[in-house]
Amino acid sequence: MTDQGPERGGLGGVADAVVETRGRPSIVWLIPLVAALVGAFVAYRAISERGPEITITFKTAGGLEAGKTKLKYKDVEVGVVEEVRLSPDLSSVVCRARMVKGSEEYLREKSQFWVVEPRIAGGQVSGLTTLLSGAYIGVDPIREGKRSRSFIGLEEPPIVTTDESGRFFVLRSTGAGAIGVGSPVFFRRIEVGRVVSSQLDPADDFVTTRIFVQAPFDQRVHASSRFWNASGIDVSVSSSGVKIDTESLVSILIGGIAFDAPEHAGEAVAAQDTVFPLYENEEASKTRHYTKSVAYLLHFDQSVRGLAVGAPVEFRGITVGEVTEVTLEFDTKLDQFRIPVVIEIQPERFTTILDEKTRDQALDKLVASGMRAQLKSGNLLTGQLIVALDIFENAKPAQIAWGGPVPELPTIPTPLEEITANLTHLVDKLSRFPVDQLGDELNASLKELRGTLAQAERTLASANSMIGPDSDVREELARALLELGDAARSLGLAADQIESQPDSLIFGKKGSK
Amino acid sequence: MSAAEATALAASCARCHDCGLLCRLPGPAPHGARCARCGAELHLRKPGSLERTWALVIAAALCYVPANVFPVMMVTSFGQVASDTIFSGVIYFLTHGMWPLAVVVFVASIFVPVLKLASLTFLLISVQRRSSWRPVERTRLYRVTEAIGRWSMVDIFAITILVALVRLGNLATIDAGPGAVFFGAVVVITMLAAESFDPRLIWDRIEVRKA
Numbered sequence: 121m122t123d124q125g126p127e128r129g130g131l132g133g134v135a136d137a138v139v140e141t142r143g144r145p146s147i148v149w150l151i152p153l154v155a156a157l158v159g160a161f162v163a164y165r166a167i168s169e170r171g172p173e174i175t176i177t178f179k180t181a182g183g184l185e186a187g188k189t190k191l192k193y194k195d196v197e198v199g200v201v202e203e204v205r206l207s208p209d210l211s212s213v214v215c216r217a218r219m220v221k222g223s224e225e226y227l228r229e230k231s232q233f234w235v236v237e238p239r240i241a242g243g244q245v246s247g248l249t250t251l252l253s254g255a256y257i258g259v260d261p262i263r264e265g266k267r268s269r270s271f272i273g274l275e276e277p278p279i280v281t282t283d284e285s286g287r288f289f290v291l292r293s294t295g296a297g298a299i300g301v302g303s304p305v306f307f308r309r310i311e312v313g314r315v316v317s318s319q320l321d322p323a324d325d326f327v328t329t330r331i332f333v334q335a336p337f338d339q340r341v342h343a344s345s346r347f348w349n350a351s352g353i354d355v356s357v358s359s360s361g362v363k364i365d366t367e368s369l370v371s372i373l374i375g376g377i378a379f380d381a382p383e384h385a386g387e388a389v390a391a392q393d394t395v396f397p398l399y400e401n402e403e404a405s406k407t408r409h410y411t412k413s414v415a416y417l418l419h420f421d422q423s424v425r426g427l428a429v430g431a432p433v434e435f436r437g438i439t440v441g442e443v444t445e446v447t448l449e450f451d452t453k454l455d456q457f458r459i460p461v462v463i464e465i466q467p468e469r470f471t472t473i474l475d476e477k478t479r480d481q482a483l484d485k486l487v488a489s490g491m492r493a494q495l496k497s498g499n500l501l502t503g504q505l506i507v508a509l510d511i512f513e514n515a516k517p518a519q520i521a522w523g524g525p526v527p528e529l530p531t532i533p534t535p536l537e538e539i540t541a542n543l544t545h546l547v548d549k550l551s552r553f554p555v556d557q558l559g560d561e562l563n564a565s566l567k568e569l570r571g572t573l574a575q576a577e578r579t580l581a582s583a584n585s586m587i588g589p590d591s592d593v594r595e596e597l598a599r600a601l602l603e604l605g606d607a608a609r610s611l612g613l614a615a616d617q618i619e620s621q622p623d624s625l626i627f628g629k630k631g632s633k
Numbered sequence: 634m635s636a637a638e639a640t641a642l643a644a645s646c647a648r649c650h651d652c653g654l655l656c657r658l659p660g661p662a663p664h665g666a667r668c669a670r671c672g673a674e675l676h677l678r679k680p681g682s683l684e685r686t687w688a689l690v691i692a693a694a695l696c697y698v699p700a701n702v703f704p705v706m707m708v709t710s711f712g713q714v715a716s717d718t719i720f721s722g723v724i725y726f727l728t729h730g731m732w733p734l735a736v737v738v739f740v741a742s743i744f745v746p747v748l749k750l751a752s753l754t755f756l757l758i759s760v761q762r763r764s765s766w767r768p769v770e771r772t773r774l775y776r777v778t779e780a781i782g783r784w785s786m787v788d789i790f791a792i793t794i795l796v797a798l799v800r801l802g803n804l805a806t807i808d809a810g811p812g813a814v815f816f817g818a819v820v821v822i823t824m825l826a827a828e829s830f831d832p833r834l835i836w837d838r839i840e841v842r843k844a
Contacts, residue, residue, distance in 0.1 A: 145684075146681050146684050146685060146688070148681070148684065148685040148688040148689065148829075149684075149688045151688055151689060151692040151822065152688050152689075152691040152692035152695060154692070155691075155692035155693075155695040155696050155818070155822075156692075156695050158696075159695050159696065159698060159699050159815075162699050162703070162811065162815075163699070166703075187715075187716075188714075188715055252711040253711050254711075
């Protein structure tokens, strides 16, 4: 600004010089400049730090607050909920959230979002910190699929998040028992995993349970590992007493699954998603660990009285399978009753495991050389029958009928003679028993016995006088008994002492030192 | 007030800014003239008043935007951070039924800064356009602007006190947000702008016109 005017000179008529002041911009303009720069910088920072905006759809907005609820991954804040509104059709809640910069990479289709609230489930308490800080949205970034900006939130927190390393396995069983999602998986009574899902297989009515085993315990799951339902309490009463077996208090309440290590070391570790059978209990898993069985049909035309489902099928005395079905059918062609018996043979019981084709060929050969099924008495007392396989070299030639749904093995009738022969043999031996001689000898013995009895009477009388109420012996005996009682008491004390302080055996009583 | 009265300017006199002594100037455009008593430089009007005021008003206007966009206060309670801008604070008070507080915050933090910026801008434009429109009212407006400026600091004071007092660790902590810095800058810069404006400029044009 100019406060100067043209200089007024004293010389008349001389034009006044015009003094032009070049108004240099005042230094004060630096202030708006600085303000503008700072403002621009702050605005740039704010805009450049903005991450992508996403929408998550939840069923309800429980605990969600616009501007306050955070999105967290491993407790690190990765975003903030900016808006919570209802979907246009009022069926769900749409949550608009601003993520931090750089989160685009893991915001993909499979990423999971769920509300972390305090909850007590699956034997564990989680989300207690949210009691004070309020709910937040948990994020499980999964780098799979296409990039996405809108997600469907989970109603329950996922059992397994991607940052946990381990492997999934599939268990199949006929019933789920008390196992639910979140039930623990035990290995030697240590919790090593969780049940991820449990559902009915639509194809065959089996229950398919998916479990997750954490690393490094997943290395313990081998191809021959056996899984069993460890839910509840296992009480067994036997001659050795009552045995109560359980994995943990948690498994009593919410069920659980246990598995064991393989019997043979150095076995290959099971791959991800390997399918295992799930046994009802530990005992079942120990006794029946054959995963494959092959059914065969046998036709018997004799009485099968004593043959029950579950009866063993033996080959030369070694169990190779069991009877699974015993029915009765009437053959209209032959006008006679026949009894089809279905047996199952577990190929895994054999040390050499053949593939299906070789097995069938071998079976053909065996039958050609005389292998037949036969009913045999398993227990003479109860009359239980078993199915025995054996080779009868002089049997009539027969073949395996491969035609039906279940291949039929030829049978050979149990010769009644065999049983009767056994009986006659027994009767023979009985008849050869020298009854007459036995009677004579018995007579003599009885006489001798009479003499002995008289002598015994005498002996008893003298004994009586010895141990009578006033006898010395009796008195001494009473004293001895008292002393014995004392001795027993002190022995009991010593035993207690040893039990509580086993080292006292060597070092003596602690107090006596 | 009659415009015909004699002014110091017309009499080639200037009043010292510092000690108030009226001095006769050697010429109509004094340069380097100093007060006879205290030695302060003499000016007829505040030097560069319009330019300086303009600069400060623009700077204040620039700062006013982030002051309202960014949070002024961040309350951390039980690990949950709630950040409030000036306006969200007003709405918070209003929705929680504390309308007297809402009015105070609104007047001190929103109404007054805007009033100051607007009135200063209006005064600057009117002076530059050599307007002779209602000089008395405009002078009164200037006086009001200067007087109320400092009251905008109420918000900043409240925040500074809360920040110092509420330090309960995880339980509750209050922090000043970036908006507070900008808001403080707005208040200070508008006060400086009001200070640097010379209200005599309003009357100068009228004197010139009368002369």
